[in-house]
Amino acid sequence: MDLGGEFCVACGAEPPLFYDRMCKKCTLLRVTPIVVPETVQHFQCARCGLHEVGGRWVDLPLEELYEDILSRVLEVHDEVSGLDFGLAAEVIDDRNTRLHLQFSGEVSGIPFAEEHQLLARRSNSVCITCGRIAGNYYEATVQLRSAGRKLNEDELATLRASLNSLLAEMPPDPMFFINSENSVVGGYDVILGSKGLARSWARYLVRNWGGQIKETNSVVGMKDGMDVTRLTVLYRKPGYDIGDVVRWRKNLWRIGSWTGEGAMVMRINRAERTGATWRDLEKLSVQATLSEQFFVDLITQDSSVGEFLDPEKWTPVSISLPYDHSGNKIKVAKVDDEWVALPHLSVDDTEGV
Template sequence: MTAESGTFCPRCGDPVERPTGADRRGTGESGTTRRERMLCTACYLEEFDLVDVPDRVQVDVCARCGAVHRGNRWVDVGAKDYTDVAVDAVTEALGVHVQAEDVAWEVTPEQVDQTNIRMHATFTGTVRGEEVTESVTVPVTIAKGICTRCGRISGDYYASVVQVRADGRDPTAEETERAVEIANEVVAEMEATGDRNAFITEVSETRGGLDMKLSTNKIGKKVARNLVTEFGGRVEDSETLVTEDEDGNEVYRVTYAVHLPRYHPGDVVDLDGDGGPVLVRSVKGNLKGVRVTTGEPYEASYEEGNAPDGRVVGTRTDAEETTVVAIEDENAVQIIDPETYESRTVARPAYFDADADVVPTLKSRAGLHILPGN
């Protein structure tokens, strides 16, 4: 570094040392004015502000869920207090001088009350080869409000409805409980991806089934599909125009009507025909099961449809353990009637265990039948 001939500080009159030739590289003078470049280092640092500090920083926080507003969106931070959030907000609000190099800072928060924090920060950096230190205090205000998501929830907002019904019957308590679980699982999956618009607005039992109001069409569609995947059945959807958005685009609310199958696994169904009752194994797609008279597998044909006409005469859980008296032949076996305790001859299905002393049986309007073991 050398003092250029005739170059003196306009403030104090001392010679100004300036880099020459290759030494000019890396000095970062592109962000300074001509007057600043003419000042000596001592006079330059007298006017130098290492950081640009705002008078106050405000952090907008949702009073209901604790989300923090950043930029143009709300973010779930999962904070018990907002000290770290305040530090981040101050970091974003501060501006460090472009001439400073190797800048580091330490911060000590002071909690004034529940909504006010003072951030005491000390900055160090290098300017013109000299170490510079500056201490500042930034007041931070925690402003409570309502985020978009909580505002929609409190306003009973919803974009889709999933209706859970069943063909020819009412859904069971187990089916409706599982439907709600599936809806909660879908919402949790969406929330895990950062979707703050995922929520269940309302679950209500109605005549003949269950209605669930959901926040988006995407969630409603996925819940309906997952219900059919688990229980079988089919989905019908319909749209209703509800409003227009601020850009004039039409906004529709979609209803997904989930029709659960007429039967469900474990039902014993007396179908029209001479084949005898069927223990239902699966209702996904077409009905599948086993004939309780012969033990032969059963599958509904295309002509019969997914769920043929018939009546439920009992369920697997209605079965009672009955004593085996004697095996008559390959088609018949004697067992004790669970109601009269008399010996009865019944059909011997293929799944009957010849070494069994007791077997599960179901007595119904269709007769007395041996059911498969567990």
């Protein structure tokens, strides 16, 4: 007998030895590669269906949910390598699902394969967002209004829909919820869970439709020695839109684009553009909105004058061509009973000539 040689510390068997100087048989007897509990509980919001995963409420497919549940409760021995698993879910009833699990890999270099079962029990809960809505929690109100007029139904629908587009672009946040919304005289109010969301939406509205925002904070109580405030954001959409023909400082212009502080306006009868603030633009009057402008075909034209058929009376009309004219079509609008030819703006391209 070779006294210097190694042998299994548990049974005295000859090498090869694996874990803790034990033979293959003793290693497999004493090392448990995988431990899976019999049951595990998981939570689902009874109102909106989101699942609680690692302290967050998320929408995820059941297969991923079960994998997440398994990863939370599975105990794997340090000696395990190359672990593979298979999962099959067997629905028992509305609350209970049995997960059939197959594992394979190596423990201290010895291949193993095991089957386990885990009963996943679903409990109803209420997610943060639904809890806040149920408790009528909110932080901010966004008021959609227009300057000096009512917003019409189409405008309201467009402005309101932009909140959904914005939410789709932003990373999800449990505070980004709509508490409630309602029509008011001349506009619409949306009550939101987050001040940040209210401000982001207001900036988005100004970027797309111009106009001004005004913020008001009001103190509604105290918490931990700090004032609890609510934010009201008043958004005023201008009474005019990109492409409209307006009379401003005695001349006709088209609204070209929004600048943040106001608009860039384009002179109609000559190549001139100028930036104007909201305050500058307060006295303008809309002469023809984009929907009141028409593309017409020219019957004849020379270098400065063209002729087209009046789209209302079907009689020929002579008109001074716009300074940027090319081709045989022009855009016209009726201002004070006279047809006026309009210089081109990029908004005209999206209308379907």
